[in-house]
Amino acid sequence: MxxxxxxxxxxxxxxxxxxxxxxxxxxRVLAGEPEVVAGASQLxxxxxxxxxxxxxxxxxxxxxxxxxxxxxxxxxxxxxAQAEYIQSLHRAEASAVVLGLGRAFPAPPDVxxxxxxxxxxxxxxxxxxxxxxxxxxEVQSRLVxxxxxxxxxxxxxxxxxxGLITGGAPLQSLLDEVAAHSAxxxxxxxxxxxxxxxxxxxxxxxxxxxxxERISRQAGGSEGDGWIRAELGxxxxxxxxxxxxxxxxxxxxGRLLADRAAEALVLHRMLGGSAHTWEEQSAQSLMxxxxxxxxxxxxxxxxxxxxxxxxxxxxxxxMVVRDGDTAQLDRVLxxxxxxxxxxxxxxxxxxxxxxxPRDQDADALAAHFASRLRTESGALKAVVAAAGQxxxxxxxxxxxxxxxxxADAVADSSDALELPAVVRLKDVHLRGLIRLLRDDPQVQSxxxxxxxxxxxxxxxxxxxxxxxxxxxxxxxSRTAQLHHVSRxxxxxxxEAIEGRLGVDLDDFEQAASVHIALLAHDAQQG
Amino acid sequence: xxxxxxxxxxxxxxxxxxxxxxxxxEQAVRDAAAQGAQVLCFQELFYGPYFCQVQDKAFYEYAEAxxxxxxxxxxxxxAKEHGIVLVLPMYEEEQPGVLYNTxxxxxxxxxxxxxxxxxxxPQVPGFWEKFYFRPGNSGWPxxxxxxxxxxxxxxxxxxxxxGWRALGLAGAEIVxxxxxxxxxxxxxxxxxxxxxxAAANEYFVGAINRVGVEDLGNNDFYGTxxxxxxxxxxxxxxxxxxxxxxxxxxxxxxxxxxxxxxWQFYRDRRPDAYGPLTAP
Numbered sequence: 001m002x003x004x005x006x007x008x009x010x011x012x013x014x015x016x017x018x019x020x021x022x023x024x025x026x027x028r029v030l031a032g033e034p035e036v037v038a039g040a041s042q043l044x045x046x047x048x049x050x051x052x053x054x055x056x057x058x059x060x061x062x063x064x065x066x067x068x069x070x071x072x073x074x075x076x077x078x079x080x081a082q083a084e085y086i087q088s089l090h091r092a093e094a095s096a097v098v099l100g101l102g103r104a105f106p107a108p109p110d111v112x113x114x115x116x117x118x119x120x121x122x123x124x125x126x127x128x129x130x131x132x133x134x135x136x137x138e139v140q141s142r143l144v145x146x147x148x149x150x151x152x153x154x155x156x157x158x159x160x161x162x163g164l165i166t167g168g169a170p171l172q173s174l175l176d177e178v179a180a181h182s183a184x185x186x187x188x189x190x191x192x193x194x195x196x197x198x199x200x201x202x203x204x205x206x207x208x209x210x211x212x213e214r215i216s217r218q219a220g221g222s223e224g225d226g227w228i229r230a231e232l233g234x235x236x237x238x239x240x241x242x243x244x245x246x247x248x249x250x251x252x253x254g255r256l257l258a259d260r261a262a263e264a265l266v267l268h269r270m271l272g273g274s275a276h277t278w279e280e281q282s283a284q285s286l287m288x289x290x291x292x293x294x295x296x297x298x299x300x301x302x303x304x305x306x307x308x309x310x311x312x313x314x315x316x317x318x319m320v321v322r323d324g325d326t327a328q329l330d331r332v333l334x335x336x337x338x339x340x341x342x343x344x345x346x347x348x349x350x351x352x353x354x355x356x357p358r359d360q361d362a363d364a365l366a367a368h369f370a371s372r373l374r375t376e377s378g379a380l381k382a383v384v385a386a387a388g389q390x391x392x393x394x395x396x397x398x399x400x401x402x403x404x405x406x407a408d409a410v411a412d413s414s415d416a417l418e419l420p421a422v423v424r425l426k427d428v429h430l431r432g433l434i435r436l437l438r439d440d441p442q443v444q445s446x447x448x449x450x451x452x453x454x455x456x457x458x459x460x461x462x463x464x465x466x467x468x469x470x471x472x473x474x475x476x477s478r479t480a481q482l483h484h485v486s487r488x489x490x491x492x493x494x495e496a497i498e499g500r501l502g503v504d505l506d507d508f509e510q511a512a513s514v515h516i517a518l519l520a521h522d523a524q525q526g
Numbered sequence: 527x528x529x530x531x532x533x534x535x536x537x538x539x540x541x542x543x544x545x546x547x548x549x550x551x552e553q554a555v556r557d558a559a560a561q562g563a564q565v566l567c568f569q570e571l572f573y574g575p576y577f578c579q580v581q582d583k584a585f586y587e588y589a590e591a592x593x594x595x596x597x598x599x600x601x602x603x604x605a606k607e608h609g610i611v612l613v614l615p616m617y618e619e620e621q622p623g624v625l626y627n628t629x630x631x632x633x634x635x636x637x638x639x640x641x642x643x644x645x646x647x648p649q650v651p652g653f654w655e656k657f658y659f660r661p662g663n664s665g666w667p668x669x670x671x672x673x674x675x676x677x678x679x680x681x682x683x684x685x686x687x688x689g690w691r692a693l694g695l696a697g698a699e700i701v702x703x704x705x706x707x708x709x710x711x712x713x714x715x716x717x718x719x720x721x722x723x724a725a726a727n728e729y730f731v732g733a734i735n736r737v738g739v740e741d742l743g744n745n746d747f748y749g750t751x752x753x754x755x756x757x758x759x760x761x762x763x764x765x766x767x768x769x770x771x772x773x774x775x776x777x778x779x780x781x782x783x784x785x786x787x788x789w790q791f792y793r794d795r796r797p798d799a800y801g802p803l804t805a806p
Binding site for chain 2: 357
């Protein structure tokens, strides 16, 4: 009966090794007609080295993981010594013992076999005379090759990743490199299990992300074979994980890759290669793809879901905030417990996409968000532009573009306009229309013609006064107040403007014409 | 009839003074109510710093009577105004020198339902609680609120499975676990113990932890507040480990029955064989 040692002895994961089974399967070893006579359940033990030893006290020379080859010449006729020999190998955690049958033992010795079976030590006999030197040469050279391959792979990956880091490469490049080695999807998550970045073949990555909600919600976090994780952290703080999802190679190599990748990612983050956190970069990439419409929204669903955005049976509110601080916007969302994504679409243009349960009042919550943003940021004039709510994910890109359009339309005159906390398309009136027509050559030439007197000798002060005056509905006291000038000083400026443009601003039609031209001019600049 | 309730948890950082801390929490009630939340639980000792980082009797002043003290009254009015059940983890003074780490439970109509007093009181560096609190002596109450049967198990209590089970036996559907716990000490347990308790006792758990480092010590409170369901699955994302956050989640209480029909832990337990557990 075989006594089991329990799990196979595992050596350091990075240490190259063959199993006993693999050694016995080698062609040159098969020539010796090996037969396992004890410990058959332990053949997956790893062989770190092959050692030829005839000494009776061989155990003291071993450090564990050795396959010991012997003819047993010093053991013949002494059953107590035979049993002790096996015991000493067991105590030294040898992987297996191989006994060449011949002069000392013509047949497998029962005492040794029973002792080996009791302690679960694989015992193999070779029925044909076999030069041990051939076996050691064969196995040692394979072990050295494996060790060299592991070191070589480790060094190659480390060199490549270090090169990328020192070259200022973004996170994505590092992950692409890791995925090229692992040939499986690579996912980086934060502590909230939110996917921050992925790499690998697109369809395979999408398959992983599609199932992400289930995977990420497993508190224990076991995903079965081929899922290799390495913790990301430093200075006593853990902040995420990198995962090889469904790695098909051997575990030791996968572990090596994951560890090298984790080291590189930690280094990359500590060196602070980007002004944005990984969370920000991840949201930015998703939102930019969504707003641009280059990738169909439907294809972005797995990424959105994996980024922590609830997408099933939701109402979406696409919003754009100009000159908003991404971190501040994110803080306000968290404070209010509103699920959503925040990302900078362009310099000074930040998109906020709320995802609300359908029973909630989306307009009221958007207003709640805008009002809290003003309180928290201290920016009383923070303008939140929102598109109409969308209940279908495919409509979200158009919504983001609408919100951006609204934000652009009021960008130049938000101080002068009496705007609600949340500005919508219906609030931007003529500005919205002009914004849409700004690239039309006829509109451009109209603007230049109308404003020529001010533009030819550019006077930013007069242009600004004119902008405010028209935006306030020709309210002189409000304009003077906003420009911190006295009323007489304002009158002088208005007269100068009228003189240079050759118009009478008290005449509604002329004022309207100049107003439209100025809106077109600003839209072209924006 | 829908069995889904909208529940909320609030994690935040110490503002520097008691009154502004209370106001932050009042605002959280309004924010949660604006989203239709029906129940909200705050963090442990919600209106103070986590003063147990030091042993200073000056902090005894934070204790007040429950339910007759001003804070409970203030939040009773707010609960009534917004129709929301509130769980208020506070510092309770029963009489001078008799102080507890307690949570008061207010129903959606503003009525006071009762309190739970923390049973297990730690005394280790950064958590000198025996200096401040007597061990709880009010048993394992369950509060029959408008949204369901609620239990409370405070901070260090969570390391002891017996209390979780007692709350389950008493009929809890959701157990709130308001906490103040530090990264270096317990981060490896935070997403292990409460999900395990939720699975073992087949109910929902809401775990709340404050955020930030306060002036009184080096404890790095790491937030990551969450709800977990009776299958030990997180409900939505885990909250930030650094920022204040309101967590609002829909919990389907029908899941209790579904899981309990699958696993009959309550039927198969053997209290007759558990005598050694209660031997002194």
